[in-house]
Amino acid sequence: MALITSTEMFKKAQEGNYAIGAFNVNNMEIIQGIMDAACEERSPLILQVSAGARRYAKPAYLMKLVEAAMIDTGLDVVLHLDHGENFDVCKSCVDDGFSSVMIDASKLSFEENIAQTKRVVEYAHDKGVVVEAELGTLAGIEDAVSVAEKDAKFTDPDQACEFVERTGVDSLAIAIGTSHGAYKFKGEPMLDFERLEKISNLMPGFPIVLHGASSVPKAFVDLCNQYGGNIPGAQGVPEEMLAKAATMGVAKINIDTDLRLAMTSSIRKVMAENPEVFDPREYLKVGRTAIKEMVAHKMRNVLGSSGKL
Numbered sequence: 036m037a038l039i040t041s042t043e044m045f046k047k048a049q050e051g052n053y054a055i056g057a058f059n060v061n062n063m064e065i066i067q068g069i070m071d072a073a074c075e076e077r078s079p080l081i082l083q084v085s086a087g088a089r090r091y092a093k094p095a096y097l098m099k100l101v102e103a104a105m106i107d108t109g110l111d112v113v114l115h116l117d118h119g120e121n122f123d124v125c126k127s128c129v130d131d132g133f134s135s136v137m138i139d140a141s142k143l144s145f146e147e148n149i150a151q152t153k154r155v156v157e158y159a160h161d162k163g164v165v166v167e168a169e170l171g172t173l174a175g176i177e178d179a180v181s182v183a184e185k186d187a188k189f190t191d192p193d194q195a196c197e198f199v200e201r202t203g204v205d206s207l208a209i210a211i212g213t214s215h216g217a218y219k220f221k222g223e224p225m226l227d228f229e230r231l232e233k234i235s236n237l238m239p240g241f242p243i244v245l246h247g248a249s250s251v252p253k254a255f256v257d258l259c260n261q262y263g264g265n266i267p268g269a270q271g272v273p274e275e276m277l278a279k280a281a282t283m284g285v286a287k288i289n290i291d292t293d294l295r296l297a298m299t300s301s302i303r304k305v306m307a308e309n310p311e312v313f314d315p316r317e318y319l320k321v322g323r324t325a326i327k328e329m330v331a332h333k334m335r336n337v338l339g340s341s342g343k344l
């Protein structure tokens with residue numbers, strides 16, 4: 036087993052009309068839950084680490100935890116930096132041994148995004164590391180969004196093509212209506228599949244990435260709230276829409292919020308129902324199992340990656 040890049044994984048996923056789940060990790064229990072699910076499901080996977088997760092767990096611990104996860108399970112892993120905001124953080128992760136980094140310069144102008152992405156691509160490729168970039172504004176849409184507003188926020192298909200050609204990037208996160216966190220849509224959930232189709236037709240075989248792809252299952256929100264949480268009326272991306280996107284050129288689907296919900300709701304429940312518990316292992320193992328079940332469900336029923344190892 037080894038740290039691998041996503042190149043082969045994405046190729047197989049696109050040929051097989053499924054997607055690879057990229058799951059955010061912050062600590063040992065989250066990593067173990069995800070890895071256990073991948074083992075049981077015989078599914079490829081990406082572990083991704085945000086700058087916040089790196090600050091929380093500290094880089095050295097994260098690297099060793101991922102190394103331990105590979106030894107324990109015998110699985111190959113892609114270790115990916117999520118939302119690297121500048122060249123320096125991407126370089127630091129490449130130097131640490133990550134096999135994949137994201138440079139997220141999507142807030143900058145088209146030309147500046149290209150320049151920053153190219154700089155990261157040159158450095159990373161030289162070290163055998165692959166790069167994801169982002170083009171468009173990852174924002175959920177309001178009830179009555181106009182065509183002009185959509186065109187301004189969402190990824191422009193022709194620009195996506197030009198961006199990929201000029202940067203040499205390995206995958207591209209696009210904006211078609213998803214957004215981060217638990218509140219993605221005010222009204223009916225809507226993804227711009229027409230735009231996705233245009234983009235994948237213009238770049239056949241090129242791996243497209245969807246961020247903000249948690250579904251925020253009502254049952255988990257309710258469970259959290261039943262045991263003292265206060266998550267009002269959340270609205271995620273319906274799983275059927277994600278499963279459809281996975282057959283349309285989307286090779287990587289990012290999931291963090293649903294893992295947070297699964298872990299937190301199960302821990303809230305066990306602590307509320309067992310007030311005598313004060314051994315952290317008692318509730319963390321419940322959280323770990325909840326992560327494993329959520330990830331296995333995503334692999335089997337949403338991504339279609341189960342059995343693809």
Ligand code: G3H
Pocket residue numbers: 059085086087088117118215291292
């Ligand atoms: O897209 C962001 C991920 O959900 C990571 O979130 O920056 O709070 O670790 P974070």
Ligand code: 13P
Pocket residue numbers: 059117118214215216217245246247248249250289290291292293
């Ligand atoms: P969610 O907030 O929908 O889980 O998205 C996670 C993500 O995009 C991480 O980069």
Ligand code: ZN
Pocket residue numbers: 118215246247289
């Ligand atoms: Zn994201």
